[in-house]
Amino acid sequence: MSKQNSGLTEAYSYILFALTEPLHGYGIMQQVEQTSQNTVKLGPGTLYGALTNMEKKGWIETAESDDSRRKNYQLTTLGKKVVAEEVTRIELLHKAANNSLEKIKGKNHE
Numbered sequence: 001m002s003k004q005n006s007g008l009t010e011a012y013s014y015i016l017f018a019l020t021e022p023l024h025g026y027g028i029m030q031q032v033e034q035t036s037q038n039t040v041k042l043g044p045g046t047l048y049g050a051l052t053n054m055e056k057k058g059w060i061e062t063a064e065s066d067d068s069r070r071k072n073y074q075l076t077t078l079g080k081k082v083v084a085e086e087v088t089r090i091e092l093l094h095k096a097a098n099n100s101l102e103k104i105k106g107k108n109h110e
Contacts, residue, residue: 008086014040015050016075016083022063024070025051054079 008016011032018031028051029042042050051073054060059079063072075083 008082010036011040011042011046012050012054013086013090015042015047015054016059016079016086019060019073019075019079022065022072022074024065024067024072026070028073 014032014036015028017035018028023031025044025047029044029047032040032042051060055062055073057078058076059082060073061076063074065072
């Protein structure tokens with residue numbers, strides 16, 4: 001795993017996951033809430049700070065839009081790589097968590 005996405009916050013992960021298609025800020029906020037089952041709610045300051053940072057890192061870029069009033073964002077090639085690495089990281093974490101839970105349950109039954 002590269003250092004590109006080391007230390008992604010939960011909010012950053014959800015924002016990147018939301019950008020599987022071009023979206024504007026409000027659309028990203030809605031998608032994050034829906035995908036996280038309302039456990040992650042982004043305020044405008046948090047969202048636009050994250051988007052600015054992600055643009056600087058080269059993970060996202062402005063997308064073409066029919067609506068000139070809204071700025072849409074999309075993943076770059078690097079951003080897609082970061083998403084793939086984050087999914088792998090989460091899968092490994094999930095596996096470790098399940099292994100730990102199985103060990104805990106096993107000890108409780110002894």
